[in-house]
Amino acid sequence: MEITKATTMGEMLQYDMGIAYVLMEAGMHCVGCPSSIGESLEEACMVHGLNADEVMANIQEYLNAKKESEQAE
Secondary structure, three states: OOOOOOOEHHHHHHHOOOHHHHHHHHOOOOOOOOOOOOOEHHHHHHHHOOOHHHHHHHHHHHHHHHHHHHHHO
């Protein structure tokens, strides 16, 4: 799955629950809120006053590190 700023919060979390930690670290503490599930990453960032590009970069960094770790095993 390719995650973009248009990907909904629900889709991201369904793909990898570890993304929740990245989002909470960025300041999105409502990750489990039912109303956030249908929001895109970009919309959620806008609501929280966060830079969507920075949050997206953090998510990609997490996913890349996880992939590298799995390949090393």
